[in-house]
Amino acid sequence: MSAALAIALAVQMQGMDHPGHMPGMTMPAAKPAATAQARPKPATRATARPKPSASAKRRPKRAVPSPAVAACSPEHAAMGHCEAPMPPASADACPPEHAAMGHCTPPVAPPPAAACSPEHAAMGHCKPAPAGTALPAGDGPAPAAPSPTYADRIWGAAAMAPARAQLRREHGGATFSQVMLNIAEWQPRRGADGYRWDGEAWFGGDIDRLVVKSEGDGRFGARASGEVQALYSRAVGPYFNLQGGVRQEIGTDRRYAVAGIEGLAPYWFDVEATAFLSDRGDVLARVEGYYDQRITQRLIVQPRAELNLSAQDVPRDRIGAGLVDAELGVRLRYELRREFAPYIGVSWERAFGETRRLRARDDGGVALAVGLRGWF
């Protein structure tokens, strides 16, 4: 089928699907909309009709008006245009019991919808019968969902397939990345100055990501101690990710398997808990967290804590069982841009228990820090 024919056919089809249906174009008599509300209604429509009685409602079939009644409506009669014939017995005069016996005819019940225009209803003159959106919805079943490929009939499946794939990819399926150095600082100390870093990078979609983390510290002129982790990360809830992978120590041949969870805890705490299993069977753990407290829109103070734990003594790595060491810090940064925030801070480190003995010469202390938090 040629494209032109296809279009013509489809246009025709469309026309048939909408028989005479066009909102807004069928304004009767074209009144200025702005004044429509203010205009008094013609009296003919205003007249209140007799209220339907319960009996009348129940017996609509018997309520056949005589031609005479039809010829002189109550409205006309009220205007003096004609003389109404003797009205049939009123509802009171014709109680349902009598009517049921066939002794009398109850009065006509006018269709309430026609008698009560929305304008009148708005003025409180009458109560409209429910119509349109005022009607309750049924509980019919939904149709089976077809494949949304109707456009193939017109443009061909081959033309539509790539566009459809792109549509799905673009709307929710994109991948992103971020590199974030939360801590990159210089620590002036007695003797050799120190430095410290802590950051991570991620790449992937909303649910599945590759994450690379690194943290460590050292003194200028000496060997750094630190680590790099490569993890698969999966979102397991609105706030938390499960992560698993490997950790490699910098400067040693020690490797660990890593399993952890990280995310946003109530009260906006960024938290992370990780377990490590070394290639020699040692079990370690780490818990860390930080909190960003905005002082102004750009000035932010970040308290931070990190605890390392061990299930056993690992003398070779100068690790004792129990609480190994702790780091508490507080850093005040100014976001020149969200991505670029210099900071000053202070951090306190200490080793505990057996670890403290093993690290006798280097068990921490207080250090000032000057650094930069940056991401892109």
Place this chain on the structure above:
Amino acid sequence: MTRISDTAASPRRRDILRAGGVLAAGACLPAWAQSGTPGIAPLPTVSGEDIRLRIAHRMLTIDGRASHAVGVNGTVPAPLIRLREGQNVRLHVENALDEQSSIHWHGLLVPFHMDGVPGVSFPGIAPRSTFTYEFPVRQSGTYWYHSHSGLQEQLGLYGPIVIDPAGTDPIVSAREHVIVLSDHSPLHPHVIFRKLKQQGGYFNFQKQTLAGLLAGRDQREAERLAWGGMRMDPADVADVTASTYAYLVNGHGPRDNWTGLFVPGERVRLRIVNASAMTTFNLRIPGLAMTVVQADGLPVRAVTVDEIQVAVAETYDVIVEPRDDRAYALVGESVDRSGMALATLAPRAGMRAAAPPLRPRPLATMKDMGMGGMAATATATTGGHDMPGHKMAGQDGGGQDAAGQDGGAEDAAGQDMGTMSHSMRDFANAPELKRTPTIQTIAPMPVDRTGEPGQGLLDVGHRVLTYRDLVATARNPDTRAPDRSLRIHLTGNMERYMWAFDGEKLNEVTAPFAFLAGERVRVTLVNDTMMGHPIHLHGHFFELVTGHGDFAPRKHTVQVQPGGTVTFDVTTDAVGDWAFHCHMLYHMHAGMMQVVTVRPRDAVPA
């Protein structure tokens, strides 16, 4: 960033800026959008049965600063397309970009394969090629058109459509101005989206702070703790803000002073289109009442208000009658009040009214979290919310939801906020939802908020349009009772910047929303998030269930307030596949989009 604080400071500086703006902007703006447009007098527009449009890169100058844009026929916004009801139109669209493009005719009832959504209704317009749209014009009113490809809409690919009625226009006015509101950033939209993915609050520089707490601003301590416990940020009102956006009227920044002329005493019709990517505007003209006569292109009974919240993709026609020989400021304040679009209505070009200051930004309330009537007890910042709209809903028979929930809300008001925090993601409140990370919260007690002014407008001290104020002038074409009902949740995760219907992003969706031709269905949209979502259904108008029976207002886009619900009846009379999505561009791009299928009743599903 656009600064408006100095607008009234120095007349000389102002004039220089204005002149500069006109000169710089003149080259790339259609005449109807240029400052000092004379109004209804001959508007250079594209019109007729055969229209040519060319999509291409260009520069856009706003308040004297140039940035990259994509325009149509060399202009941003795109040219006004003026049509007449009953005509046929062929639109030859040349895509001069190096990427796919498309144009969607927003609000027009067209054959589905002319609707212009790549991957749903057609393959898109390939780079360096021309596509011809052809359809009969079956309606009248104010509409608009925009790209449905990538993020081109944010770059400037949007323009107004005005369709004159076949007969005389029932809306009488001496002149009219088209007012296209939009937002523009010097950042590339892909960068904006990436920043939002990396840090959801990236553009928000109106967060709550410690300094604010000490100064007694915003929430008190206990309330901040409670919100923090729920990991909810009440200051998260808009994703993208004036920290990067300039808010535009007809392509002009606030200092460019776009001016629409009038003669005092005239009835002036303003055709307002919110063509923004992300910005809900609160529109007002201080000193001038606005009489709303059309919503989404269709006539409504005249209702006079002082302010209208215009959601993204909505259109409103209003009549104003300026009597004084002075300038009036046309103010489109962004919903988060980080900035405003600003233009002038004046008897002569060159005049300017003092712009009102930005009002304090709103904070989300318990009600915005979907905690219904609890708001009255929980909000210190915005005061008690008494909701006449809800009571009305029950009486009108319009909002069954609201009637049932008022009681529930009162019961729950006794609970403390600690209890509530546990129920913020209680799937018992929406058992049909899949438990995905896309769902950060589920509104525990969502209520119909169509009787309320939009977010932040509850206590502004003047008349604000609500959806319940809208009543169609003509009886609805289909007044049948719906055969069935459908409940759709608007879900999201502000932390991960994920957005979806029913917790499933478009890329994860396995089945479309299915309808049969001519079905009448009652759809309830439940906003489980703390942001408003303007939901747009292509190819159809739907009737809002707001208590007006067979005179329900008919719309193509409806704003669902945070934590609220909107119910509409729709007659699915247009066979084909249709896009259905949040019109916040980045919400849609993040996945808040679905396909609606309408199939002939006798056909085998295919």
